[in-house]
Amino acid sequence: xxxxxxxxxxxxxxxxxxxxxxxxxxxxxxxxxxxxxxxxxxxxxxxxxxxxxxxxxxxxxxxxxxxxxxxxxxxxxxx
Numbered sequence: 242x243x244x245x246x247x248x249x250x251x252x253x254x255x256x257x258x259x260x261x262x263x264x265x266x267x268x269x270x271x272x273x274x275x276x277x278x279x280x281x282x283x284x285x286x287x288x289x290x291x292x293x294x295x296x297x298x299x300x301x302x303x304x305x306x307x308x309x310x311x312x313x314x315x316x317x318x319x320x
Contacts (some may be wrong), residue, residue: 248300253297257290264289270309 263270268281 245308246301249297249301249305253294257293260293261286302304 254266264286265281
């Protein structure tokens with residue numbers, strides 16, 4: 242299971258970093274469009290990153306938990 246999580250967390254981590262940079266770069270547009278928001282609210286940014294990370298970990302953990310119990314030969318025959 243750790244191998245599955247490691248394979249998933251690499252692109253997820255890169256996406257979260259790129260997304261956070263994009264949010265910080267485009268935050269001035271958000272301030273003009275939404276009422277009552279600041280340009281770079283760290284609490285909202287941290288909360289969004291944490292929620293996305295939790296969802297991605299759950300999506301990787303559930304199949305990763307089941308993967309060791311599957312017989313590889315049976316899985317190949319089913320394909």
